[in-house]
Amino acid sequence: MKVNLPEGVWFDYWTDAKQVGGRMLDAPVSLKTIPVFVKAGSFIPMADDMANTSRYDSSKLQLHYYADASVKSASGVMYDDDGKDPNALRDGRFEKLGFKAKHSGKRLDITLLRKGDFPGEPATRNIELVVHNWPGAAKSLRIDGKPQAGARYDAVNRTLHVPLAWRQDTLSVSVR
Numbered sequence: 283m284k285v286n287l288p289e290g291v292w293f294d295y296w297t298d299a300k301q302v303g304g305r306m307l308d309a310p311v312s313l314k315t316i317p318v319f320v321k322a323g324s325f326i327p328m329a330d331d332m333a334n335t336s337r338y339d340s341s342k343l344q345l346h347y348y349a350d351a352s353v354k355s356a357s358g359v360m361y362d363d364d365g366k367d368p369n370a371l372r373d374g375r376f377e378k379l380g381f382k383a384k385h386s387g388k389r390l391d392i393t394l395l396r397k398g399d400f401p402g403e404p405a406t407r408n409i410e411l412v413v414h415n416w417p418g419a420a421k422s423l424r425i426d427g428k429p430q431a432g433a434r435y436d437a438v439n440r441t442l443h444v445p446l447a448w449r450q451d452t453l454s455v456s457v458r
Contacts, residue, residue, distance in 0.1 A: 325358030
């Protein structure tokens, strides 16, 4: 299928293949996949597969970040509420989860921010931060300024996986 890819750096969602935009692209289509491209600098929060939304649980998330040297800073926001209260937004019973990235040379700083609250919100969110297009294993990993271990690098997919327990309003991650 021909896809008109806008200017910028993009990644094929299915393969993580890097593409430069500003051109027409021939993208494969199958019964299992359609052309989906993620812009460099994007955050994509994801939950586990579920049979229906009544099983949605934001206490366990994957947070995908698509890193590229062409993007020096980026941000994203995720809205979360109890999934039951139709007036949650109007009445302020929700939480915004903010994500910020700053990329400088071989260093990536990501800040997670929680703002707001709602009855039943998770006290801790277990996050798997997945950094796409990362060049190698973490030489240095700091969480809230403290050295950490536990990051896993997938060389085949060029992804860095960092487990996080997000309890406080702000959590900072620094990777080199």
